[in-house]
Structure formats: structure tokens, C-alpha cells
Amino acid sequence: MTRDLTRRQAIGITGAALGSPFLAAxxxxxxSGHVVVIGGGFGGASAARTLRRVAPGISVTLLVxxxxxxxxxxxxxxxxxxxxxSDIRFSYDALRSEGVDVRVDPATALDPAAREVVLQSGDRLxxxxxxxSPGIDFRWDALPGVSADVAETLPHAWKAGAQTLxxxxxxxxMPEGGTVIIAPPDNPFRCPPGPYERASLxxxxxxxxxxxxxxxxxxxxxxxxxxxxxxxxxxxxxPGMISFIPxxxxxxxxxxxxxxxxxxTYFESFSADVINLIPPQSAASIALEAGLTGTGMWCxxxxxxxxxxxxxxxxVIGDAAIVGDMPKSGFSAATQGKVCAHAxxxxxxxxxxxxxxxxxxCYSLVAPDYGISVAGVYQSDDDNRLSSLPGTGGTSEAGDHxxxxxxxxxxxxxxxxxxxxxxxxx
Amino acid sequence: xxxxxxNRFVCMALGAGLALATGGSGAVAxxxxxTITAESCTTCHGPGGIGSGAIPRLAGEPAADLSAAxxxxxxxxxxxxxxxxxxxxxxxxxxxxxxxxxxxxGAPAQ
Numbered sequence: 001m002t003r004d005l006t007r008r009q010a011i012g013i014t015g016a017a018l019g020s021p022f023l024a025a026x027x028x029x030x031x032s033g034h035v036v037v038i039g040g041g042f043g044g045a046s047a048a049r050t051l052r053r054v055a056p057g058i059s060v061t062l063l064v065x066x067x068x069x070x071x072x073x074x075x076x077x078x079x080x081x082x083x084x085x086s087d088i089r090f091s092y093d094a095l096r097s098e099g100v101d102v103r104v105d106p107a108t109a110l111d112p113a114a115r116e117v118v119l120q121s122g123d124r125l126x127x128x129x130x131x132x133s134p135g136i137d138f139r140w141d142a143l144p145g146v147s148a149d150v151a152e153t154l155p156h157a158w159k160a161g162a163q164t165l166x167x168x169x170x171x172x173x174m175p176e177g178g179t180v181i182i183a184p185p186d187n188p189f190r191c192p193p194g195p196y197e198r199a200s201l202x203x204x205x206x207x208x209x210x211x212x213x214x215x216x217x218x219x220x221x222x223x224x225x226x227x228x229x230x231x232x233x234x235x236x237x238x239p240g241m242i243s244f245i246p247x248x249x250x251x252x253x254x255x256x257x258x259x260x261x262x263x264x265t266y267f268e269s270f271s272a273d274v275i276n277l278i279p280p281q282s283a284a285s286i287a288l289e290a291g292l293t294g295t296g297m298w299c300x301x302x303x304x305x306x307x308x309x310x311x312x313x314x315x316v317i318g319d320a321a322i323v324g325d326m327p328k329s330g331f332s333a334a335t336q337g338k339v340c341a342h343a344x345x346x347x348x349x350x351x352x353x354x355x356x357x358x359x360x361x362c363y364s365l366v367a368p369d370y371g372i373s374v375a376g377v378y379q380s381d382d383d384n385r386l387s388s389l390p391g392t393g394g395t396s397e398a399g400d401h402x403x404x405x406x407x408x409x410x411x412x413x414x415x416x417x418x419x420x421x422x423x424x425x426x
Numbered sequence: 427x428x429x430x431x432x433n434r435f436v437c438m439a440l441g442a443g444l445a446l447a448t449g450g451s452g453a454v455a456x457x458x459x460x461t462i463t464a465e466s467c468t469t470c471h472g473p474g475g476i477g478s479g480a481i482p483r484l485a486g487e488p489a490a491d492l493s494a495a496x497x498x499x500x501x502x503x504x505x506x507x508x509x510x511x512x513x514x515x516x517x518x519x520x521x522x523x524x525x526x527x528x529x530x531x532g533a534p535a536q
Binding site (some may be wrong): 027050181267308331334335349359373376389394396407411413415418419421422 | 471480508513
């Protein structure tokens, strides 16, 4: 048994591999079995790669939607013209070279009773443990009078790729002095600070190319993540350009006219040149259809192992799950993927899982040299709920701190390079 | 808060033994293993703690330096942008474990 539980053991294990920057000795040499991972985003890629690293006796199949993954984090930089889409796109080559069986053959169904996954090709895979990390789907029926094809006109850009480019191109083609509406949903949804970083980086683009244009946030809620920091940044950098209209001031969406680019709310009507309509969300349909969401729209899990509360041998991580106090972020999903991999490797060796610390940090860019953050530390409590630990976390210091904002912008870029290297890099 | 967690490391080896002995469902190994905590650290500090852009390298740095930095962040005696928000719950034993872990991961780049 070579689990790292003491300092002495840690030194013994890693000391043998001095010189390698990576963990060279497997922590769970006795673990074996087959794990199928559904979804190749931050959660799934992280879990698959970590399993191969810490427990090489476990065979891992990763089922992905496309040959390349386009990250939602930093897609707002693409929309703001600060990065190319190719900068946020990654292949699975590194995972393949480490022995992950990556298949571009997405899972279409999961049968927990039979411990089987059905693939788009019709193939069926059996598993000892499944990790479900499929992300979100949109609840189009929760919006008045529209269906999924409205996104061809009013892009959501909340799954990165073609939608990201559509929104970018619409903003760049906007007439002088035009208006962009961003319409974020009520909680919970993927990436709580995302719409406001997006407003910031659209304003950054507009301030340089279309300085009389406006950004209007017609929100499905009254408060948002890092609100004080964002609004102070907007005041300092883009005075008068971004307006936030909380739910209480408009009363909710009543009608959406995609052709006329108009949103009618219960109290007011808003017209724009570009509308970024971000729909309400749920766990992705495969999780709903497999019964992993119970009677709700998100997957309840055990905070120690990420095992579903609804199905044995099925673990759910990332945006599809309700993970205690952890937010729906790429960082959270990656952390959960790594810790879930440890838990599964432990369970497959017949041992008891460990109660570790899990961290999250969400950086947002208000401008290329102006970053802000929110952070948290979580641990599963006696009810195995991942709870925020008291006295930790919180947002960057408020007030006028130009050096802090510059530093956090640098750290945001460092974080993105780090997480994408760790998940997809050679 | 820190004080009442201080004994956890001592429980760690014992708890692990018990957990391994029972090996069954419902059992939970005690203590906070540094390998689990490190999985969060490397999300910013690079795979294996090799550093990333402006974010410092941890791998191969002297354990005493890493311990001093983490302790300073936790106790508020060392300035930081974010680390003071992430180190609050760490016990001295947690810090020593994390410092040893990253220190043992290879020499720093010259």
C-alpha cells in the first residue's frame, strides 16, 4: 500500500523520483478496473488524466463530443478580440499518449443498473465506475416563445466554439453607437462571474472601436458574483458604457423578438443591435435521462467521493453537479476531477476515501491589465457535504489598488496557462 | 480553529491504519493528505508545481521556504493577493506536509 498519508511516506515515494517535476510513483499501485468518463471538459479530462497518473492499473475510457475541446474560460477574451479561438482550443493527444482511451463517440445513455454506457455509434461499454462530467444543457422551454435555434440569431456563447465566434463577429459588425444586451439567467448557472467579465471585455473592445456604443445587462437576478469589484472597475475604466438592470427593475422576460432584436420584460422593452441571450440551465440531458438528478435539475453527490446520491458506482463532477458550496467553475470541475480520481482509485483498491481540502479560484478580467478574483476552500463535513470552510475565501480587496489589479490580471493568465497545461498539455 | 485541528495529523497514521483494516463502506480515513491538497495547488502553480507565468514555482524549492511562506499567508504576516484567502484552515502539520511534498518534486529550474 503506497498511499501518501504521512510526510515520511510522501518523501519516500517522491524522493525516489527526484528530478521529475511530476509525481512519478503511482499512489494506488494496487487499484484496477475500468473507469468510463463521460465528457472531455475540465472535469472529465482532469479525472481521466489524474486516474492514469495516480493509478496506472486502472484502464480509462474518455468519451468526448469532438476531437478538440474549446474552453469556456478565456472565451470572453476571444469575444473581446484579445485572443484567437485557436488559443483556447486543445486536443486530447497528451491524454492518449498517457494511455487514456479517448473516443470521439459521445455517450448517449447511461444504465447504472447494468453498469453500461451507450455510445452514439451504438457501442456499449461496461464499467466498474463511471464518472459523469457532461456539463450543462439549456432550458429553452424556460424562455418565452423561443427554441434552441434562436441561438443562431441571439447567440448564447455559453458553450465555447462557433457560438463564441458568432457573438464576437456580431459585436465587431455593430453600427456606431449601437447597443449590446447581455441577458444572464437566474442562479444556478455555469460560471457565475462569466456574464460580467464578458460585459467588461466587450466594453474594452467597444471603448477602442466603437466608443459611443453601450452594454446593457438585463439580468435574471438582482445580485451577481464579485458585483462590487466589477462595478467599481466599470466606473473606472468604462464610465457610462455598462448598465446593469436587476431583475427587480424589469420583472423578467415576457417576450423575445429575435428578428427585431428586442426583449420585452414585464416592466420595459429593450432593443439592441446584438443580444447575448444566456438561457437558464440544467445538468446535461444524459444526466437527467439516467435519473441522476432525482426530481431536480442538478445531480446531488456525496462530497467525499462524488458518488451520485441516485446511482451506485456513478460519480458526477463539474457543472452538472451540485457540489456543496463550490461554484460551477472550470477550476472547481478540474479540482473535483482530480479528487474524484483519488477517491475512485482508493475505492477500487478496497480502501476508505480521504477527506481532503478542495480549492477554487475564479479570476475575471475587467480589462487586460485589470484582474479580480474570488476564492474558496472546501471540505466535506460530517454529512459528506462539501462546505466552505469558515475564515477562508472571499473576493479581492476593494478600493483603489492598481498594482493588485495588474497582479491579478497576470495571475489570471498564469492560471489559464497552468490549468490547460495540466489537463491537455504534453 | 487551528488549534482543534492540530491533532489531526497525529490521528492520520492511526486513522489510516484503522480505515485500511476496516476497509469497508462508511469508513473515512482521517487527516488531510498533502497529495489531495496539492491537486488544488497545481491548478494555478503548474503541473507538479513547476510554476506558470507570474505564478511561482513550488517544485524543488526548500521546504523551509515553502513552510515559511504558507505560514505567513495563513497568519497574515506575509502580503499576498490571494494566498491569504486559501491558507486559513491549514494546520502547521498540513503546511509541513505540503511543503515537503512540493520540495521533493525535483530541483527548481536554474
